[in-house]
Amino acid sequence: SDITIQDECAVKYQGFLLMRYLTVKVFCISALCGTFNIKMPQNLNVLRGSCVTIPCSFNARGGFENHLDDSCKAYWSDSSSFISENAKLKPTKEMTGDLTKKDCTTTFNNTSLLQSAKYYFRLECDNPLKFTFTQAGVDISLIAAPPSPTLTPSTLKVKEGASVSLTCSAPAPCWSHPPALTWSPNLGQSQETLQENQDKTKVKTSVMNFTASHLHHGNKISCTAVYQKQDGSPDVTAETSLTPDISCEFLSHNITFNKLSFPSCPVPENSNMTLTCSSNANPAVENYTWYRADGDQETFIRTGISLNIKVSRDKRRFFCKAENEIGVGRSNLTHLDVQLQKNVKPQEEDRTYMSLNRRNVGSSEYDDISNFVLFCVSREIILSHTSLY
Numbered sequence: 001s002d003i004t005i006q007d008e009c010a011v012k013y014q015g016f017l018l019m020r021y022l023t024v025k026v027f028c029i030s031a032l033c034g035t036f037n038i039k040m041p042q043n044l045n046v047l048r049g050s051c052v053t054i055p056c057s058f059n060a061r062g063g064f065e066n067h068l069d070d071s072c073k074a075y076w077s078d079s080s081s082f083i084s085e086n087a088k089l090k091p092t093k094e095m096t097g098d099l100t101k102k103d104c105t106t107t108f109n110n111t112s113l114l115q116s117a118k119y120y121f122r123l124e125c126d127n128p129l130k131f132t133f134t135q136a137g138v139d140i141s142l143i144a145a146p147p148s149p150t151l152t153p154s155t156l157k158v159k160e161g162a163s164v165s166l167t168c169s170a171p172a173p174c175w176s177h178p179p180a181l182t183w184s185p186n187l188g189q190s191q192e193t194l195q196e197n198q199d200k201t202k203v204k205t206s207v208m209n210f211t212a213s214h215l216h217h218g219n220k221i222s223c224t225a226v227y228q229k230q231d232g233s234p235d236v237t238a239e240t241s242l243t244p245d246i247s248c249e250f251l252s253h254n255i256t257f258n259k260l261s262f263p264s265c266p267v268p269e270n271s272n273m274t275l276t277c278s279s280n281a282n283p284a285v286e287n288y289t290w291y292r293a294d295g296d297q298e299t300f301i302r303t304g305i306s307l308n309i310k311v312s313r314d315k316r317r318f319f320c321k322a323e324n325e326i327g328v329g330r331s332n333l334t335h336l337d338v339q340l341q342k343n344v345k346p347q348e349e350d351r352t353y354m355s356l357n358r359r360n361v362g363s364s365e366y367d368d369i370s371n372f373v374l375f376c377v378s379r380e381i382i383l384s385h386t387s388l389y
Contacts, residue, residue: 035062038104038121038133041199044173045141046111047236049229051174054138055200056097056104056121060129065102067129072099074106075124078117080134084124089113099123105200107176109230116142146238147171149181149225156221159326160248162212168223170238172202179225181206187216217246217282247282247326267311268339275307277320279329285322293317293333313338 038058046052054076060068074096075087084090089108097103104121108114118139122132149170158164172178178194181204188210195203206223222241229235267273277288290301294317301307307318320331 035064036060036131036133036135038136039200040104040121040136040138041201042136043139043141044201045143045147045171046114046173047146047227047229048111048142048144049231049233050111050227051107051109051177051230052111052114052140053107053173053175053202054105054119056106057200058102058104058121058123058133060102060123060131064129064131067125067127068100068102069125069127070100071126072129073124074099074104075122076106076119077122078115078119080120080132080137082120082122082132083130084122087122089119107174111142112231114140114142116140146179146225146227146236148238148240149223151223151240151242154242156242156244158212158244158246160212160214160246164210164212166208166210166221166223168206168208168225168240170204170225172204174230175202177228177230178202178204179227182224182226183208184222184224185219187221212244212246214246214248214282216244217248218243245282267336269311269313271311273309273311273336275309275318275320275334277305277307277322277331279322279331281322281324281329283324283326285324287323289321289323291319291321293319311336311338313340 036059038056040054040056044052044054073084073093074091075082075084076089076091077087079088082088091106091108095107095109097105104123106121118137120132120134120137122130124130147170149168152167152169156164156166166183168181168183170179170181172194175194181192183190183206186208188208190206190208192204192206195205197203204225220241220243222239224237224239226235226237275290277290279285279288287303288305289303290307292299292301298319301318307320309318317333317335319333322329322331
C-alpha cells in the first residue's frame with residue numbers, strides 16, 4: 001500500500017535525500033517502513049460517560065528521534081489522512097505520555113468526543129518531524145454496559161477442606177478510575193491489583209482465598225464490578241457467578257419418626273413405629289444401615305433408609321449410618337420415650353415416679369406404683385422410687 005508523506009520526513013530514494021516540503025509516494029518496502037512504527041491495541045471497548053486510556057508507543061529512527069523534543073504534540077483522528085488542523089482529537093500534554101520517550105499513551109476523560117470508529121495517531125513537532133502513523137489504528141467501540149467480569153476457575157468442584165483461590169477479572173479501560181470489585185458472600189481474604197495485558201491494556205483483578213466447606217455447596221458465589229462514570233451519570237455494574245460443588249462425607253444426619261401421632265413423650269409400648277434415616281451428603285448416599293445401642297454394645301439390625309420397629313422399653317436406643325464414596329457418617333443416638341402398659345411395675349433401674357397434680361390425694365389409686373396408669377421412661381430421667389401421697 002502507498003504511504004503519503006507531507007512536510008514531515010526524509011526518505012532515501014534511489015540514493016538521493018529528499019527533504020522539506022515534498023509529497024512522495026513510496027511502497028512499504030522502502031526504508032520509511034523501518035523508520036516509523038507504532039504499537040497500540042487493536043480494539044478497545046469504551047463505556048459511555050467514562051474515560052478511556054489508549055496505550056501507545058512508537059519508534060522514529062533514522063535520525064528522526066533527534067527531533068523529539070518538548071514541542072512535539074499528539075493528535076488523533078478517525079481518518080488516516082489528516083493534519084493537526086483537522087484532527088478530531090487534540091489532547092493536551094497532561095493527557096499524553098512523554099512523547100520524547102516515544103510514549104504516545106493518551107487518556108480521554110470525556111468519551112463524548114469519541115465515536116465508534118478506528119482512530120489513528122499523528123505526531124507533530126516544531127521541526128521537520130511530522131508524521132501520521134497509518135500502519136496501525138485502534139478500533140474504539142462505545143458501549144452502554146460493561147462486560148461481565150471473568151471468574152477463574154469458571155467452575156468449582158473440590159472436596160471439603162480444600163484450599164480455594166478464586167480470581168475475578170474485569171477490564172479497566174480507564175486507568176485512573178478502574179472498576180471496584182466485590183465478592184458475595186465474602187468468604188475470606190481478598191487482594192486487588194491492576195494488571196497489564198500483553199497489549200498494554202489493563203485489567204482489575206481480585207483474588208479471594210478460602211477453605212471449601214459443605215456450607216458453600218450449592219450456594220452461589222458472585223463477583224460484581226462497579227464502574228464509575230465521569231459525566232455525572234449513575235455508576236454501572238456487571239456481575240458473574242458460579243455455584244460450587246463441594247464434595248464431603250456428610251453435611252447432616254437425622255433420624256425422623258414417621259407415623260408418629262403421639263406426643264414426643266411417651267410412646268405407647270408395643271406400638272408400631274417407622275424410623276427414617278436422612279442425610280444431606282455430596283456425593284449422594286449409597287447405603288444406610290441401622291443399629292441398636294445396648295449399653296456399650298452396638299447391634300446391627302438391617303440396611304435401608306427406614307426401620308420398622310415395635311416399641312419396647314428394653315429396645316429404645318437407635319442410630320443409623322450413611323455411606324457414600326467418600327466415607328461413612330453416623331447419626332446421633334436417638335432415645336425413644338416409652339409409655340409403659342398399665343399395671344406394669346418398673347424394673348429396678350427404671351424406678352422413678354412422675355410428679356402429678358392429682359385431684360384426690362387420698363385415693364388409694366396413687367398408693368402403689370403397680371396401680372399407676374403410666375409413667376415416662378426417657379433419657380433425661382434416671383428413675384428412682386418415690387412414694388406418692
